[in-house]
Amino acid sequence: MADSSELMGLLSRREAEIVTLALLGTPNTQISIELQISPRTVEAHKQAAYKKLGIHSVNGLLRLFKEPEVLETHPSPESLALTQLEARIRKLELKVAKLTRQLLQSNNVEP
Template sequence: MAIPIIQQVATPHFYRALASGLRAAFDGDGVTILHHQRHRLPRIIFDDFAPEARAGLARYVHSTHRHDPFVAALDWRKPAWVYRLGALPRFSVAGGAGLLIDPREEIGYRTVGWPCRQSEIGAAIPVGSNDLLQIALYRQGAFEGEVVQALAACLPMLSAAIGRHRGWCAPGLPSARAAGLTRRERQVIAQVLRGNSSTAIAELLGISCLTVKAHRKNAYRKLGVDTLAGLFALFSGPGDTERSLLHPRDPGRDDAVQPL
């Protein structure tokens, strides 16, 4: 599971790869990744809900998350942690206000439009002093007894991968050295700095090895370096981090890499 996730760090496919790996590892039927911030509505980073369930997810984000035992249990000072929804303290709720009372549900109710009778486990990964990512896995029928402990064992890998992805994709200091590169040249050089081979870069970007080598050669010429050591030296100074390659001094460009 770890390798496919790590390979997608700093690409637009990172959260999809993360969800796919967890879904397969823990025999889940679905995954949501939500960004929670203090005093703000949750934000959907990824979901694989069926189209007919999207209205329920939207209702949850805009309203009924307030009745979610996970949200009630949030402690912004807490390090990464895992949960089983059914084991968290529950609300006493009445029907209406977007909620449907159903004793067959894991917590006795669900959001109107949400998939029926889903068990939920998940992880909370802090990404700042007042925000975190919630990775939730769902399935019809209970998860196996030791699955929460197994998910807890993955926390260091998940936290590291998410932290690295956010670090790469967060806006960095402008780099005049990278500003002259084309979008594809920046992508290639960013992957070179990560230690990826031409073959790996070709597979990641969906281009041929010859094209990778051509972009690398052109980028080296524009950057005024001849060797990999020279490239590393060029991007080792303050403000010249690898991530500056993905966010050069041209605000009009879009590398399709999102901060979250």
């Protein structure tokens, strides 16, 4: 049987994030809030991960990843939340820059 890091390597970044949170017992609704995606998207990523891993449920995940190392080698919920916050900040910075350009253009001012 492959080790946890090899198994996680089969998954996309998002699938690995969701699988890690699921292994920590996080419900889909909470995962969707933390990752700012819909619960249906969480379920779709879980199903894609299950297919890649050859399992059918969270119980299959728990059996597959019974070694504790999986939780040490992948992001914690706190680091995932921080990553999401950083992404939101970057989006806001881009939006502010765009609005500033639009304002300057509407006033016929060169940046």
